[in-house]
Amino acid sequence: MGLESSMSEVITTDVAIIGAGPVGLFAVFEAGMLGMKAVVIDALDALGGQCTALYPEKPIYDIPGHPAIDGQGLIGQLEIQAAPFAPYYLLDQQVTHLGTQEAGFRLRTSKGAVVEARAVIVAAGCGAFGPNRPPLDGLEAYEEAKTVQYLVRRREDYRDKKIVIAGGGDSAVDWALSLVEVAESVSLVHRRPKFRAAPESLRKLDDLAKAGAVDLVVPYQLDGLEGDGGILNGVRVATLDGQKRVIPADVLLPFYGLAMTLGPIADWGLGLDHNHIAVEQRNSATSVPGIFAIGDIATYPGKLKLILSGFAEAAAAAHAIHPLVFPDKVLHFEYSTTRGVPTAAQ
The missing domain is CATH 3.50.50.60 (FAD/NAD(P)-binding domain)
Incomplete structure (x- = not known):
């Protein structure tokens, strides 16, 4: 698991995930279950997004299977769940540029890291945020x-x-x-x-x-x-x-309180709706083919801003991305109880 890259390094992956909050981390797991590698980029210097920044020791009561779990505890469990798929974390840096190329997308961060990915998942919560x-x-x-x-x-x-x-x-x-x-x-x-x-x-x-x-x-x-x-x-x-x-x-x-802004995301032509990214509910696809948005930053009619909603969106986005990464491979849906947890090398 990498934590940062040199300015000259180009990191090639299947999915670039922008945002290391709970929904972004679960997207690593869902992508991994379908055999896809992920790079995760976040402006904060630690995993967890708002869970870490705002309520690391306060209980959350609406996570299925956990009558109560604090923010840091939830992030710790999600990090463990994602670990078998060896995600590459680029922390304390913001995506400053996103462009298209023949094989997908090329992203550059504020620290000069370059990521090339077949698809992008924006899981940036409420966007970039900082304290007032x-x-x-x-x-x-x-x-x-x-x-x-x-x-x-x-x-x-x-x-x-x-x-x-x-x-x-x-x-x-x-x-x-x-x-x-x-x-x-x-x-x-x-x-x-x-x-x-x-x-x-x-x-x-x-x-x-x-x-x-x-x-x-x-x-x-x-x-x-x-x-x-x-x-x-x-x-x-x-x-x-x-x-x-x-x-x-x-x-x-x-x-x-927090001052929140979409930052460079606002300039990516993703079809914004009141500082949120409009997506298709069935698969979290944005108006740009190959880019998906999940969690609080995504919106559609009837959207519930719950972590568990973001988890479901992560699963739907991963399944929609699979044919982009493996165009010649038919995906046969399997439950995790049947398949188990494959490793990144499989």
Whole structure:
């Protein structure tokens, strides 16, 4: 399994999968079950897409066979499921160019890797996304030192630290409830007393605030960072009428949502519908022959934005791609219970 390629290397594969979230990883498995090799490209530096970026330790309840499984656990299982087919992962890089050629497609990434594939599956979730960053002086130094972070990968990393969380939505409230169990202190900053979160979460937050376990810093907003060389020691907050205070802090977690964009995908002529890619429901084909879209980025009448819907779309796309990769080979459908799991070498 490769993790990156040199700028001069050309990687030849059957299917190029753009997006390493749960649906993209399952597409590796479905392609592999039909004897097709896959290269997976993702802008993030780790597998998992939004599961890893947004809720690695939060439970997901609608995955068949798993009454509850957290995002990172689901990605780990999907990675294991895909492993027999030896996918080649190109992480921390974005597809910047996609062009056609006689044998399919040629893709180039932001790190100079070149991939030649017979077919392309776009499994890019909501497209390229990044955090909405607070407009604070000197923010970049704290980001580089990782004392300002926009996602929580592992709760244990925050044990015995002074945590300041900024935001008023589900992410801010949920992580306040979770990190209070391991952190030395948790302060939650919001510009108004009303939070936008699930009622049960708000009830728990209110109980913790009354017990002094969480400091609700309202109505305040971020005003500045205090520290040296990117090492944070305090977060300055202010009210709209100019009252200021400094909250001792080791880490600031601003949860102001994500800025999402299709990026270069918008220029590929794929028949966009309100920043989604319109596909045929039966096989996830786009308006460009040989390119398919699955998961949250794909749309069709009656579409349900569920991970399990994306799994089914991955299977349909893989079967539609098979005759493109093996034009002289008839595909006889077999259940996995009959066939088992073939290896990439077969």
